[in-house]
Structure formats: structure tokens, C-alpha cells
Amino acid sequence: MTAAGEASWFETTGREVVYEGFSDVIRETVRTPDGEEMVREIVRHDDAVAVVPVLDDGRIVLLRQYRQPLRRYVLELPAGKMDVDGESPEEVAHRELAEEIGHDARELIHLVTFQNSSGWTTEETHVYLGRGVHPVDPPEGFTPKEEEADMEIVPFAAEDVVELARRGELTDAKTLVGLLLAGPHLGL
Template structure:
């Protein structure tokens, strides 16, 4: 390990990565539970022996889809998000709320339900934690191509916030600009758009 020549910290090499670790938990008290998530109050023990309370939101996990059409445009949907009081531009996405469903199948279901689109080709684009300071929620973002429309008679009747959802196909450069100037602020969407830009720059 080599120290930075003039600043605190060490110089990283190409192998640097997240790593598994679990501090001891002396107690875990469930404060809330629903079909989508649990909230626990955990007491963890740091290496120096100190005990620290931590509220942890425990969702069931989630998936999102970067759908790319034959012209290289990407799909975003807009919908009202009550917790932040805004309409957000986002990738089609949803929670793993069907017991036993594989994540890629959940992603395909969400793409069909929210955008009336199917894809023949799927690959994992990103895996990420959205807010690891207080939530265990893990996201898998898929890149979907070879797209076709869902037939009219097989389309989902959307409800609640999704009933007012719109679908937009954006050139990637426009999506990148929207991320960088704050018009797209959803974390998973911003990360996926920028990852797609890197992917294409390396092609």
C-alpha cells in the first residue's frame, strides 16, 4: 500500500472493490413491517467495543431496466413520487414483490407493465445500493434490447401513480445532459445513463 504523495490516504490499484464485513449485532428490534419492507432498530458493536444504534430500512430488493431501441434511444417514464413531492423521470423499475420470481423476470414484468414493451435480449448493466447509510435495498439494473410492443389486449391497466405515467424515448446524449444539469435526479436512472455513456464510448 502506497501513501498519496501529498494528501491523506493511499493510492488505489485496479483491484480495489467493496468487501464483505459484518459487525456484531447485540439486538435487533422490528419497528414496522409491511409487504414491501421492514424497519429495524439494530445495535451494532464497532471494533473498539462501542455500541451504536442504527435504524435500518429493509426492502425486498428491486430491479430497473435501461431499454434501448434500435436507434440507440433510451426509455424513461415519469411519475409522481410522494416522498419527494415531485414527478421524476426514471427507468421502468419495481420491487421484488412476487415470491420466488427471478430478478430478470421481475425486470421483464416491470418493463411490460410500465411501458408496454418487451425485450428479447437482457444483460446485467449495474448492481448498486441506493442509500446504504440506512437501507439494505440492493438494485439490479438490466440493459434490455431487441424491443417489441406488448399487444394491446395484453397490456396492464395501470393504477394509482402509474395510471398517470408517461413514456419518453430520449437520445442518450440528451439523457446525459439531463443528468448533469439536474433534470434527471433519480439515482438509479442517473447511474444507468452514465454507465451507458461509458459503455458506448468504449465500443
């Protein structure tokens, strides 16, 4: 293993972009340590940021948002792609809170950066705990579109969010990771 944890003996011998769009799909041919070749498809996607926003009264704000791959609404944390050049994860967190829930956080605590599914996508998600959450105006020129135009803002008591997770009613990975790691900060 190299210092960065990369297996240097896996050699990429071919690379083809097979689709470019919301996500890009790349097909790579890789030579394994025993000399065999394998083909892997990799989905290249923008990294993302998610925030566990905690209101002054202790409630946690979730969104009920439609997700086409599941063909249903999902309760999840406010989150968004890092799709503005030069924006830091913290800047994206502030922007997404303003756009999605009309609030911002006075304090952001970085909880974790995780790989969404390291076997097939490059996407990483930076997760923050947001404290001192307060109302703000949306960013200048922002108009909700697509799924964002149909989101419902749903504040929950922290204990109720934990119970929803235990009952399997929260299934979104970034939401579960965020709540698990925010728990000790919130006395859960």
C-alpha cells in the same frame, strides 16, 4: 474482514422490528470493536430491477412518475420491486417493461447490481440494458394502479438524455447509474 467483506467484530446485541409496511424498520443495537454500543435503524425493502430500454431507432425510454417523498414528478428508468416469490431479476425486468411501457426487450445485458444506500437500507437494484425493445401486451390481469396509473412514457434521443443528466434534470440514482454504465454500449 471476512471473505464476504463483513466486519465480523461488530456484534449485533439487540434487534427490534419497530415498523412493518411498504418498508420495514428494524432497530439494532451493535457493539463496536472498542466495546461501545450504538443503535442503528435499518430499512428493509424489497430489492429492485431497472432497465435502460433502447428502441430500435436508438431512443431511450424514460418515465415521468410521481414520487411522494419528493412531492413531484421524476424522470426515471422503468423499474420495479422484486416482490414476486421466485422471480429472477431478469424475469422482473421483462415484467416491469411490459407493465410500465408496454414493451419488452429481446436482449438484457446486466450492467450492475448496486446498494441503494448501504448506511440505512438493505435494498439493492439490479440494472440492465434492454436491446431489441418491442411492443407487447401487458401481463394478463395487470391493471396500472397508484403511481403507475399516472405515469407518462417519454422517449428521448440518447444524446438528449445525457444532456438532461449533465444539466441536473435527471436526479434519480438508478437512472444515472444505468445511463452511465449503458453509455459505452450505446456509443455515448
